Every structure is written in C-alpha cells, then in structure tokens.
Amino acid sequence: MADMTKRDGAVCGRFAPSPSGRMHLGNLWSALLAWLAARSRGGRMVLRLEDLDPDRCTQERCDQVMRDLEWLGLDWDGEPVYQSRRTDAYRAAFARLEEAGLLYPCYCTRAERLAASAPHRSDGIPVYDGRCRRLPPEELARLAQSRRPSWRIQVPEEVRSFRDLLQGDVSQDLALDCGDFILRRSDGVYAYQLAVVVDDGAMGVTQVVRGSDLLDSTPRQLWLQERLGLPQPEYGHVPLLLAPDGRRLAKRDRDQELGALQSRWSARELVGQLALLAGLIPEYAPISPGELIPLFSWEKLPQADCTAPLL
Ligand code: GLU
Secondary structure, eight states: OGGGGOOOSSOEEEEOOOOSSOOBHHHHHHHHHHHHHHHTTTOEEEEEEOOOOTTTOOHHHHHHHHHHHHHHTOOOSSOOEEGGGOHHHHHHHHHHHHHTTOEEEEOOOTTOGGGGSOOOGGGOOOOOOOGGGGOOHHHHHHHHHHOOOEEEEOOOSOEEEEEETTTEEEEEEIIIIIOSEEEEOTTSOBOHHHHHHHHHHHTTOOEEEEEGGGGGGHHHHHHHHHHTTOOOOEEEEEOOEEOTTSOBOOTTOGGGBHHHHHTTOOHHHHHHHHHHHTTSSSSOOOOOHHHHGGGOOGGGSOSSOEEOOOO
16 A cells, blocks of 8 residues: 555546446546546556445456556556445544534435445436434434434535636535535445545545546535545546437447447557547547657647547
C-alpha cells in the first residue's frame, strides 16, 4: 500500500471502473481520456476497482477489466486498489461524520439498492425529502424493531461551485438539487459517495476525469472532502457517448462491449476511432494511447455528448 500515501505534488489521475460487467465503448472513452489527461502532464495514474456491491462484482470481472485496459494500451502505477478490501477506512470516515452529528438512520427503501454504485443520471434517483430526519423518537424506535436502517448524511442549505476542466463553472444547491444522501446501506455496504471520497484522498488523486453523468455527484463529494479534511482534486467531466437512439451507452448494449469490439477491431484502430471523436486527430488513423499523449489538450475535446460511432 506504499503508493496510497505517496504525495509528490505532481498530477495523479485515476481509473475507477465498476467491474459489474464488461467495459463498453463509453467506459473505454472515459478511461482513455483520463489516462491522457494525467500522462500528458507527466502524471501518475492509479487504478481502483469499485467492487463494493457484492452482488454485482466478482474477482473474475475485476481481472477482465484490467485485461481490457491493458489490451487498449492503458497502464497504471502501483497495485490496484479494491474497494471491497477498504471497509476499515470507510468505517473510520463514517464514524467521524457520525461524531460530527451529520448522520441519521433512514428507513425508506427506495433508491437504496443503487447506493453502492455511482449514480448515473439515467438512474433517475429523486432528491430525498429528508423525511426520516424529522421522525419523532418513538416512531424511530418502532421502525428500529422491524428493520436495519440505511444511513444518510444531512447536507446544509448551501450552494457549492467549482470550475470543471471541460464544463466550466458548475454550481449546485446541496439541499435542493442533491438532498441528504446515503452513506451506508442497510446491509452494511458503504455507499459510492463515501468510498470515492475516502479513496481519492487516500490514493493521492489530484485529478478526477470521468463521464459527465457524474457531474451531479461532484458538489457533494467536494463538500464531503471538506468534512473529512481531505484535499480536493480538480475535476474534468467528459461528454458521454450515446447510443444511436440517444441513450447513454450501458453495459447491456452488448454490441458496444469490448468483447464484441475486439473481434472486429485492433486496439490501435479502436483508439484511433476514439481519438477522432475526441478531436485529437484530424482524420481517422490507427494509433496507440502513447502516441496520443503529445496531442492531448482539453481545448480540443467536445463538451456536448456525442453519438458513438457504429463500430
Ligand atoms: N465506478 C464509477 C463508474 O464506473 C466511476 C466513479 C467515479 O469515477 O467517480 O461509473
């Protein structure tokens, strides 16, 4: 774990794939851009497998994700970090927030299932209205008899702003647009929002590059970092690749999955397609991620979501 504490002041980017299925073109796009953003500044790149959900993530899938990144020509520094092995760190952060009086038990079941994975916009989780925060003690005691609660953190009425590397100035009203969010599920699994903040801090991540469907999560992550006394990385949210019918590519779009793509394309050809889409090369040509390093710049990237090429 020596790498997890190393802070040398230089850029450190990260891959944070969820090994809940095979990577698809959209995952590869984000991974390539995150790698280029870090490497083009001479930065380090670390890998964290976001395998918190025991129902969806297996070691086999983690191994597959790593093979897929390597196949594409993307490397990382140090040993991969598995979130499933980091429970002690999440427990400590949770305890600290609890001591600060920010947490409360929630007996509502909606939205809980998804809390361990990153909330992509299309998941459509509504803003929680804080109902369990206002329950009288006798009602809480009654509910506690029947089931284990999940735990939410109470957000303040506060507008959070930051400057995104690609999307510019972003603001969110934490109470109105985000609402109290889950930090631990009722089955004891820590939620994505807590784990991502704890791990980005512990791994010395200074630059988070990810899909723009996670833009909504960033203000609450910045706020959580402050509560936990963690340094704040810079953020760049890259556009999504959409299916031809306008949906976000999902793991269920089998034809855009790496397994299917690999039977038709070499890694250099696939990277060439993505580089063209990113505006990094003027016309299609097979190319390696390494050859793209000097060509990368944030100014060239499209801001708006793009339709994935039919590969
Ligand atoms: N594990 C998340 C995903 O694959 C990404 C989380 C993040 O980059 O913060 O969607």
